[in-house]
Amino acid sequence: MNVEIISVGTELLLGDIVNTNAQYISKELAAIGINVYRQMTLGDNIDRLVRSFEIAFERADIVLTTGGLGPTGDDITKEAAAKYFGQEMVVDQESWNIIEDMCARYSGSRDRIPKNNIKQAMFPKEADIIPNKNGTAPGAVFKKDGKRIIVMPGPPREMKAMFKNSVLPLLIDENPDIFLSRYIRFFGIGESGLEMELLDILNKQTNPTVALYAKEGEVMVRVTARAREEKECLSLIERKIDEIKAISGKYIYMIGDDSVSESQSEMEKLVGDLLIEKKKTIAVAESCTGGLIASYLVDNSGISNSFIEGCVTYTNDAKVRRLDVKPETLEEFGAVSSQTAEEMAMGIAKTAGTDIGLSTTGIAGPGGGSQEKPVGLVYIGLYYKGQVTSIRRVFTGDRRKIRERAARTALNEVRCLLTDD
Amino acid sequence: MNVEIISVGTELLLGDIVNTNAQYISKELAAIGINVYRQMTLGDNIDRLVRSFEIAFERADIVLTTGGLGPTGDDITKEAAAKYFGQEMVVDQESWNIIEDMCARYSGSRDRIPKNNIKQAMFPKEADIIPNKNGTAPGAVFKKDGKRIIVMPGPPREMKAMFKNSVLPLLIDENPDIFLSRYIRFFGIGESGLEMELLDILNKQTNPTVALYAKEGEVMVRVTARAREEKECLSLIERKIDEIKAISGKYIYMIGDDSVSESQSEMEKLVGDLLIEKKKTIAVAESCTGGLIASYLVDNSGISNSFIEGCVTYTNDAKVRRLDVKPETLEEFGAVSSQTAEEMAMGIAKTAGTDIGLSTTGIAGPGGGSQEKPVGLVYIGLYYKGQVTSIRRVFTGDRRKIRERAARTALNEVRCLLTDD
Numbered sequence: 115m116n117v118e119i120i121s122v123g124t125e126l127l128l129g130d131i132v133n134t135n136a137q138y139i140s141k142e143l144a145a146i147g148i149n150v151y152r153q154m155t156l157g158d159n160i161d162r163l164v165r166s167f168e169i170a171f172e173r174a175d176i177v178l179t180t181g182g183l184g185p186t187g188d189d190i191t192k193e194a195a196a197k198y199f200g201q202e203m204v205v206d207q208e209s210w211n212i213i214e215d216m217c218a219r220y221s222g223s224r225d226r227i228p229k230n231n232i233k234q235a236m237f238p239k240e241a242d243i244i245p246n247k248n249g250t251a252p253g254a255v256f257k258k259d260g261k262r263i264i265v266m267p268g269p270p271r272e273m274k275a276m277f278k279n280s281v282l283p284l285l286i287d288e289n290p291d292i293f294l295s296r297y298i299r300f301f302g303i304g305e306s307g308l309e310m311e312l313l314d315i316l317n318k319q320t321n322p323t324v325a326l327y328a329k330e331g332e333v334m335v336r337v338t339a340r341a342r343e344e345k346e347c348l349s350l351i352e353r354k355i356d357e358i359k360a361i362s363g364k365y366i367y368m369i370g371d372d373s374v375s376e377s378q379s380e381m382e383k384l385v386g387d388l389l390i391e392k393k394k395t396i397a398v399a400e401s402c403t404g405g406l407i408a409s410y411l412v413d414n415s416g417i418s419n420s421f422i423e424g425c426v427t428y429t430n431d432a433k434v435r436r437l438d439v440k441p442e443t444l445e446e447f448g449a450v451s452s453q454t455a456e457e458m459a460m461g462i463a464k465t466a467g468t469d470i471g472l473s474t475t476g477i478a479g480p481g482g483g484s485q486e487k488p489v490g491l492v493y494i495g496l497y498y499k500g501q502v503t504s505i506r507r508v509f510t511g512d513r514r515k516i517r518e519r520a521a522r523t524a525l526n527e528v529r530c531l532l533t534d535d
Numbered sequence: 536m537n538v539e540i541i542s543v544g545t546e547l548l549l550g551d552i553v554n555t556n557a558q559y560i561s562k563e564l565a566a567i568g569i570n571v572y573r574q575m576t577l578g579d580n581i582d583r584l585v586r587s588f589e590i591a592f593e594r595a596d597i598v599l600t601t602g603g604l605g606p607t608g609d610d611i612t613k614e615a616a617a618k619y620f621g622q623e624m625v626v627d628q629e630s631w632n633i634i635e636d637m638c639a640r641y642s643g644s645r646d647r648i649p650k651n652n653i654k655q656a657m658f659p660k661e662a663d664i665i666p667n668k669n670g671t672a673p674g675a676v677f678k679k680d681g682k683r684i685i686v687m688p689g690p691p692r693e694m695k696a697m698f699k700n701s702v703l704p705l706l707i708d709e710n711p712d713i714f715l716s717r718y719i720r721f722f723g724i725g726e727s728g729l730e731m732e733l734l735d736i737l738n739k740q741t742n743p744t745v746a747l748y749a750k751e752g753e754v755m756v757r758v759t760a761r762a763r764e765e766k767e768c769l770s771l772i773e774r775k776i777d778e779i780k781a782i783s784g785k786y787i788y789m790i791g792d793d794s795v796s797e798s799q800s801e802m803e804k805l806v807g808d809l810l811i812e813k814k815k816t817i818a819v820a821e822s823c824t825g826g827l828i829a830s831y832l833v834d835n836s837g838i839s840n841s842f843i844e845g846c847v848t849y850t851n852d853a854k855v856r857r858l859d860v861k862p863e864t865l866e867e868f869g870a871v872s873s874q875t876a877e878e879m880a881m882g883i884a885k886t887a888g889t890d891i892g893l894s895t896t897g898i899a900g901p902g903g904g905s906q907e908k909p910v911g912l913v914y915i916g917l918y919y920k921g922q923v924t925s926i927r928r929v930f931t932g933d934r935r936k937i938r939e940r941a942a943r944t945a946l947n948e949v950r951c952l953l954t955d956d
Contacts, residue, residue, distance in 0.1 A: 126558075126561075126574070127561055127571050127572070127573075127574065128561060128562065128565045128571075129557075129558045129559065129560070129561030129562025129563070129564075129565055130562070130746075131558070132553060132554070132555055132558040133553070133554055133557065133558065133574075134553055136550075136554065136576065137547075137550045137552070137553040137554065138550065139550070140547070140548055140549060140550030141549065141550025141551070142550070143550075144548075144549040144550055150548045150549075151548070151577070151578065151580075151583060152548075152575060152576065152577055152583070152587070153547070153548065153554075153575070153576035154573060154574070154575050154576075155557070155573065155574035155575075156572070156573055157572065159572075162572060162573070165593075166573070169590050172586075173583075304649075305605065305606075305607070306605070306606040306607060306649040306651055306652060307649055309606075309607045309608075309649075309651070310649050310650075310651065325545065325546075325549075326607070326609075327546055327551065328605075328690075336551075398847070400826075400829075402833075403830070403833075404826075404829050404830050404832070404833025404834075404842075404845070405821075405825075405826030405827065405828070405829030405830035405833065405845050405847065406826065406830045407826070408821075408825050408826030408829075408847040409824070409825050409826035409827045409830050409847075409938075411825070412823075412824075412825025412826065412847070412849065412899075412938070413825075413934065413935060413938075415899070415900065415901055415902060415934055416902075417849075418849055418850065421825075421849055422849065422850055422852075422853060423846070423847055423848055423849060423850065423853035423857065424825070424826050424845075424846070424847030424849075425844065425845070425846055425847070425857075426819070426826065426829040426830075426833070426844055426845030426846070426847070427844055428833065428838075428839055428842055428843065428844060428845075429839065429843055429844065431843075432843060432844035432887065435886075436844065436846075436857075465856075466853070478833075478836070479836065480836055481836060481837075488640070490640065508640060510637055510640055511669070512669065513834065513836055514834060517830075517833070517834075
């Protein structure tokens with residue numbers, strides 16, 4: 115079954131509001147395995163909407179619309195659908211009674227119901243009317259020759275309730291399969307690098323489907339299986355995840371059934387959970403990341419027994435005073451060096467008395483780079499159980515990106531440490 | 536001039552992300568008087584995209600696309616545009632050199648550049664290439680027979696910078712009227728509150744237009760004037776800004792001609808600039824904000840002479856050890872109290888030897904609140920010239936929002952201090 119979505123509303127075309135309806139419907143449909151091949155957004159213009167129905171039905175079996183069901187002359191979705199199917203609109207008495215009741219309750223009197231509200235009770239007699247418990251505009255299924263246009267109101271609250279209670283059950287009835295997804299999060303490999311590794315799997319995917327998503331500084335893979343039974347879905351997914359693990363397992367840091375924090379890394383949450391679970395304490399000394407690591411860690415509620423303190427030692431003086439970094443080290447190797455990073459990590463762990471000391475020092479740019487120490491160069495120091503180590507990385511991007519990537523890479527070092535521990 | 540927008544990306548059709556690009560572009564175009572009659576969203580399918588170009592050019596002069604410029608086989612926007620215009624794609628050596636440099640810097644070696652990256656350097660020779668300073672995918676203007684397809688990358692940060700710096704100027708050049716905008720940033724008032732205050736102005740707007748944007752914890756108003764001459768635009772804008780100032784002037788913290796950081800506050804930049812300009816030094820002691828204030832300040836390049844250090848003293852022990860907060864104060868008034876905030880601010884200024892000491896202590900939630908000290912309660916301490924003061928605020932939102940709002944409110948205190956100084 116192919117579905118297209120048409121969102122109607124001049125306020126969308128002016129960019130006054132963002133189109134969350136199309137996203138919501140698309141996501142709900144994807145979850146039950148219905149393909150959406152196109153979303154369109156149109157203004158309140160009947161001819162352009164009729165033309166867009168023609169375009170949509172080049173491929174779609176069903177067109178879902180949101181918006182344009184209001185009482186004013188601007189609202190033309192039903193009129194366009196009726197015109198497209200060549201059907202006549204008449205007053206549906208039952209709908210009108212409900213609307214009258216609602217308006218009367220709201221305004222306190224039947225005499226004050228705006229006359230244009232009757233527009234909201236008009237439908238072709240061929241249509242199935244869908245009641246709206248949250249507003250005055252009913253929805254409807256317009257139909258002719260195997261094509262259907264399902265019109266829903268624009269306000270997200272009304273639309274979602276109608277979609278969930280009336281439209282989705284109708285579509286599920288026609289689609290017996292179950293769909294399940296799992297999300298694999300990768301760190302330390304870019305989108306194109308991961309694609310190269312998984313090329314075979316990506317090219318041969320059918321069921322489960324495998325999709326790659328680039329996140330800020332990391333990559334997510336979605337594995338979605340379709341079957342009659344949940345158990346079968348899960349076993350299909352498990353086998354596919356095993357295949358992916360066998361190839362790129364070393365970059366995987368998390369597998370879950372949730373993609374909640376879409377645009378956001380799960381790294382800080384994972385490291386916070388690990389620290390709490392393993393009862394380890396940490397202190398952080400930051401130069402170029404300037405408080406970002408501390409701030410990521412403090413995003414976790416309940417972290418207060420594990421995250422003991424952070425120092426943003428942006429100046430050399432502060433590095434010496436707060437962290438006991440040796441002035442000779444700064445002089446000989448510079449503030450941006452593995453030696454300084456290691457002394458910072460050890461210094462913060464010792465003065466805070468924590469199990470783990472984590473440090474960053476680098477050049478976030480845009481100025482300050484040289485041939486030998488370019489913008490993006492960051493040293494990350496890690497102290498644990500009397501041992502101190504450091505890694506060297508060169509990150510790309512602007513100042514903000516370099517700092518974010520350095521902070522997440524530092525947290526990833528802690529993750530590796532605690533996972534192996 | 537009619538423009539249609541096509542957003543390309545299967546993740547949009549699956550509802551995994553919401554299409555903020557289409558909204559952003561629509562809003563920017565509306566501000567310069569360009570009509571958008573339709574937005575379309577498509578997956579990564581070349582034939583469907585070519586068909587959608589045909590449909591769009593039924594009415595449009597220009598089609599703007601976002602997304603599908605990545606290095607993988609899925610990314611097909613340029614290929615579809617070339618196919619629609621019947622043009623051949625060849626490697627643009629200059630673009631390839633830039634991409635190679637970027638990748639080499641990231642991976643540390645030219646040998647490890649994924650081969651599929653060359654796809655991002657391929658364009659028809661008839662196209663004008665638009666450089667991308669924020670990522671590896673350049674944009675381009677494809678053209679033939681008076682029709683143009685302008686392709687831009689999908690990640691909002693890359694797209695916005697390219698749109699603002701390269702695409703918008705191109706469109707404005709072809710529009711004989713001049714459009715100028717000024718952005719007024721408000722702090723300490725919500726969107727609906729400001730809307731109520733400015734209702735008259737908002738209802739009567741024609742030229743200049745006045746648009747409200749809710750930001751994270753603050754509100755921005757855009758005033759856009761249209762005229763033949765720049766001088767006339769400026770005078771129209773100035774008069775409108777005076778009207779707005781007369782009503783809501785006390786909440787304004789910045790008026791500028793730039794909205795670059797769309798989703799982002801300008802507070803940290805403004806405070807950074809003020810510190811540098813007034814040659815003041817600052818140190819920060821953070822409890823509930825956990826490094827956010829330091830991280831905001833360090834976002835400013837060139838801050839190293841002003842921002843001396845930060846301490847994330849999340850535990851009572853760290854407050855005592857690092858900041859000389861008196862144990863009796865913590866015992867008598869608690870960590871979340873004006874007394875503790877003030878001792879923290881004084882302590883950090885004294886140990887770091889700075890002009891200004893800034894501190895936060897509060898309850899970010901979700902747990903830990905009480906009747907007397909609810910979740911969202913934050914004390915902000917400020918030390919300057921031997922004087923220490925504090926303010927008390929209760930912020931709403933989740934843990935992250937409370938922390939961000941507290942951090943920006945703390946910076947706003949520094950702004951007020953330095954502005955009055």
